[in-house]
Amino acid sequence: MSEAERPDPDALLAQLKREEVKSTRGKLKIFFGMSPGVGKTYAMLQAARQKQAEGCEVVVGIVETHGRKETEALLEGMPIMPRTQIEYRGTKLDEMDLDAILTWHPGLAVVDELAHTNAPGSRHPKRYQDVLELLDAGISVYTTLNVQHVASRSDVVRQISGISVHETVPDTVLDLADEIILVDLTPEQLRARLAEGKVYLGERAEWAARNFFRESNLTALREMALRLVAEHVDRDLRDIMQVERIAGPWKSGDRLLVAVSASPYSERLIRYTRRLAASMEASWVVANIERPRPLSQEEQTRLTRYLALARQLGAEVISTPGTDIGGALLRIAREHNVTQIVIGKPLGSRWTSFWKRDPLRWLMRNSGNIDIHMIPADESARPRHEPIEERLARAPWRDFGVALVIAAVVTALSLSIFDYTGYWAVSLFFLLAVVLAATRLPRWPTLFLAALSAFLWDFLFIPPRFTFYITHLHDFLMFGAYFVIALVIGHLATKLREREQSERRREERATALYRFTRALAASRDLDEALPKVLALIKETFEADAVVWLHDESGLSCHPASTFAPSSKDESVAVWAFQKKQSAGRSTETLPDADALHIPLVTGDRAEGVLTVHLANPPTMEQRELLDAFAAQLALFVNKERALEESRAAQVAHQSQKLQKTLFDSVSHELKTPLAAMTAALQQPQPDRAELQQAVRRLTRTVDHLLDATRLESGLLQPRREWCEPGELVREAVAMSGLKESAVRVNIAKNLPTISVDAHLIQQALGALLSNAAGHARNDQPIEVNAARDDSMLVISVADHGAGLAPGEENRVFEKFYRGPGTAPGGLGLGLSIARQLVEAHSGEIVAQNREEGGSRFSIRLPIGEPMQLPNEATA
Secondary structure (H helix, E strand, O other): OOOOOOOOHHHHHHHHHHHHHHHHOOOEEEEEEOOOOOOHHHHHHHHHHHHHHOOOOEEEEEOOOOOOHHHHHHOOOOOEOOOEEEEEOOEEEEEOOHHHHHHHOOOEEEEOOOOOEOOOOOOOOEHHHHHHHHHHOOOEEEEEEEHHHEHHHHHHHHHHHOOOOOOOEOHHHHHHOOEEEEOOOOHHHHHHHHHOOOOOOHHHHHHHHHOOOOHHHHHHHHHHHHHHHHHHHHHHHHHHHHHOOOOOOOOOOOEEEEEEOOOOOHHHHHHHHHHHHHHHOOEEEEEEEEOOOOOOHHHHHHHHHHHHHHHHOOOEEEEEEOOOHHHHHHHHHHHOOOOEEEEEOOOOOHHHHHHOOOHHHHHHHHOOOOEEEEEOOOHHHOOOOOOHHHHHHHOOHHHHHHHHHHHHHHHHHHHHHHHHHOHHHHHHHHHHHHHHHHOOOOHHHHHHHHHHHHHHHHHHOOOOOOOOOOOOHHHHHHHHHHHHHHHHHHHHHHHHHHHHHHHHHHHHHHHHHHHHHHHHHOOOOHHHHHHHHHHHHHHHHOOEEEEEEEEOOEEEEOOOOOOOOOHHHHHHHHHHHHHOOOEEOOOOOOOOOOOEEEEEEEOOEEEEEEEEEOOOOOOHHHHHHHHHHHHHHHHHHHHHHHHHHHHHHHHHHHHHHHHHHHHHHHHHHHHHHHHHHHHHHOOOOOOHHHHHHHHHHHHHHHHHHHHHHHHHHOOOOOOOEEEOHHHHHHHHHHHOOOOHHHEEEEEOOOOOOEEEOHHHHHHHHHHHHHHHHHHOOOOOOEEEEEEEEOOEEEEEEEOOOOOOOOOHHHHOOOOOOOOOOOOOOOOOOHHHHHHHHHHOOOOEEEEEEOOOOOEEEEEEEEOOOOOOOHHHHHO
């Protein structure tokens, strides 16, 4: 199989991985349009009803009909998921109930308006994140999207319409789509729908017609939508051709490929191909074939600059190793459905093309349906001839010296055994030396050794000896064969070694990238990941690095960075972050900077900057690996920010829920005793007992709120003193106000004194007694026991009530939690405060059901060292 026919293993592996992921995920179909009103929701519901008729279980997650009767009619007979309500700033907002859909787990969920921003307090800030979670759960999704909401197109939309779009969807979400359906109308048809009130109503429709829905705007948006769908179809076509091994190209659309190298001529080729692609409105690819021969520092710098220029001009850049330039280019062209190849006319002489295969001629013979553009070079592009002194300075003189030593050693050995073996056998020793030398020496020293060994064999061993004259024809043929064989073997051996070195470098890059991604995957957060990845950068490139992350105050240097950046480094990093372009060393922007600054970009969003301080300018391979590191790090930072936003949204939701619960509970607990006091005072003869009960309830409510506040703020600290457990329990029972017959106290004998804050522990016991009194049966007393369990003092309060429901053992200690069947009154703070008071003493409180019925709450306090009397302490 030729190199042109051999599939790229990396591309096949990536495609197989994508197919494997797709096999476990749900299918995503996006109904795509140029603007609101083209009929995306209508088309989506029609397709959903068709799937329902085919037997698929379909559920409508959320659909906005905007009052359109024909759209509402399509919803009839389809199961619609009730929406969840989220309160925000006093207003209840309707959102899709994600958890309900996940629990139902239908075959297909219909989710309108993919770019929608969820209400604060939702699980995810954006609806497309809800959709991604549904897909990961194996649920297929139908959704809708307008072109102005695609992140990479939002800036262009703002330039066209003058309207900023704040709700965007990353392009990566569109890349995940299994199918994009274009719902299209002409601008005239859409403006007619707008005038008929089928898009907006009243003044809003008039404003839209004058602004966003101008015919020029709609025409431009329609072109953008058509192009985006065409790009997606083109990617799908290339994937199909790679997986099914279909030989390309299929000329369904133009796609250009230009071959570049370190030659100064490559820059002209790149600019020419860019102009050609723009005139044809075609996409284009830049291919660099990595040869086994290592590049000089100047060549590496040039090639890096050319590839950066290609990326800047909008090309897709591909670097692949290969010894056969023509075959590698043809393979890339067929894999990427390229229709035209642009290649420069070789500058070599006729003699060079005679003994070395010309890639251009080979491509013209084997390209098939692919058109070839041959671009002649101008004289300015011809590489300068190096002065002889520069060539001599770069020559591997040490390796030539090693070749001379090898030749001398083999010659001496051959002379010593010549009388026993004859001159023909000596040639095998020289040939063996050439083969072994080729495994270590570069190409030219090896060829030098091959030629030198041939002439040494002729001069010293072939009769007549000590002359270059050869008498016999068979000796002459033997010498000629040896000379050719030695040169060919030396050439092939060095070529094989260079290829092996190239593959080893490629394997090292792949291993480094694997270790980098594994370090990120094994890390829980940025603070854990960055020290690992910076250490890997240090190990791989022998370079220090800084990670700049963006926050509200701008770019800030992460503490894990391995060198202290200067103010100049910071200014260059800010530029790279703002422009989303690499800057600094070995780039065309601020090349005099000491470090290379690579922005961490995902989609259209910059997450930060990776600054690498290299001792020498990076090679092309190092630069590609650094770019891959930066891309992986950017994805990790983006994931962490998304998790932080999700956690912040959950915290905000819980805070709002807690605030509402607190407000409802406090208002009820304050109003009830105040109302009782007001009613009592309005009586001619106030009931003092009723007033006292209301005052006690009000005081208890305020005390609970104050205690909770002090505990949360850390202001409430135990003031320890030595206490006798029995007295502690009895005083707590007495302070609870319960009748003696309602409580049974059992104190074990010989309990040691403990160092606690008596007031706080009695308050915790009071909360347990109050809770038990609310659940105990009237005919059974509350049981209070105090005993020792190894090094712990255990005080338990047990009742004979209904007990705890399954799963309530921990929930009963949550703030404002009130279990089912709880008597009215109270904030639900008592047990929460009790647990915090006990934990402030390094103890714990546990709840459990009793086998004989009811529940038991146990306080476990460490006994600690025994109390020492003054005379014992001074003894």
